[in-house]
Amino acid sequence: MFEKDLENLNSSEKEDFRRIANYLLSHTYLVRHEYQSSRQMTLPNREYQIVSRLFELFRDYFAISGWRLEKDENYGIISLTNTYEHNRLQLNRFTTLFLYMCRLIYEEGREEAGSFHTVRTDTQTVVEKMQTLGLIGKETEKGRVRGKTTKKERIEAQRTLAHFNIIRKMENSPWDGEGNKILILPSILSIIPNQEINTMYSELEDLKYSPGNEEAAETGSSEDETQ
Structure with a gap:
């Protein structure tokens, strides 16, 4: 099911999926709104929106290798943690x-x-x-x-x-x-x-x-x- 859903993405969506998956592995958290210092204002975070829209696909992808993806809709937080408690900083x-x-x-x-x-x-x-x-x-x-x-x-x-x-x-x-x-x-x-x-x-x-x-x-x- 996961492979089929991934294949159904268009080329741009696949690129976003690969890029953001790697980003989460490095940065752990995404928040719904992002402050941009260059513009001195807070704007919706596009990466957060993409993960929210494709949440089940991202969740299933990470679960295969022992990662747990979670989303807090109240506070607007997406987090990625290792279920084996590896890769801890x-x-x-x-x-x-x-x-x-x-x-x-x-x-x-x-x-x-x-x-x-x-x-x-x-x-x-x-x-x-x-x-x-x-x-x-x-x-x-x-x-x-x-x-x-x-x-x-x-x-x-x-x-x-x-x-x-x-x-x-x-x-x-x-x-x-x-x-x-x-x-x-x-x-x-x-x-x-x-x-x-x-x-x-x-x-x-x-x-x-x-x-x-x-x-x-x-x-x-x-x-x-x-x-």
Whole structure:
């Protein structure tokens, strides 16, 4: 049945199918609306529309090789996960913290997110939330700051989360370690759903900065696993 449905697509649809299937394997998430920084506006995501229209075909295609394609019509999220829990990305400590802070900010602002289900914030707000929770930037008795985040860490964390369509940069310019205006996308709900918020808080307690994990905090050598 799958092969027959695929053959019934025209040449343009087949090309879209191949292209988007590869995109999903690399980026994991698609959201219904896409912010285009070059135009400073949010528009319908054509790739999302194509997958929605051909959802059963995409779902059956991925299922053959052990992938599960899911769609949340309420928030406009399409996600692809491996049923064998393979191909999981290892996030370094700072990127994990950045992700968790984005989830907290999303939770705080989701009631005002509007029809696009996106929450606006900026790099500095995310970093300051880490400091408030005691996750980075602990000050010593001599006034020196330990575990301070670097520009490189901030840029790499944002690039990683943007690659997987979890956040979106609002400026039409390169990522900046000093700070960017960003949109937190509803796909973050697929990574950390409501029922896992308490687990996230518990993990944040374990990730709090202390002299014992100084090297990991400064180099990002400690890794946490996420899908």
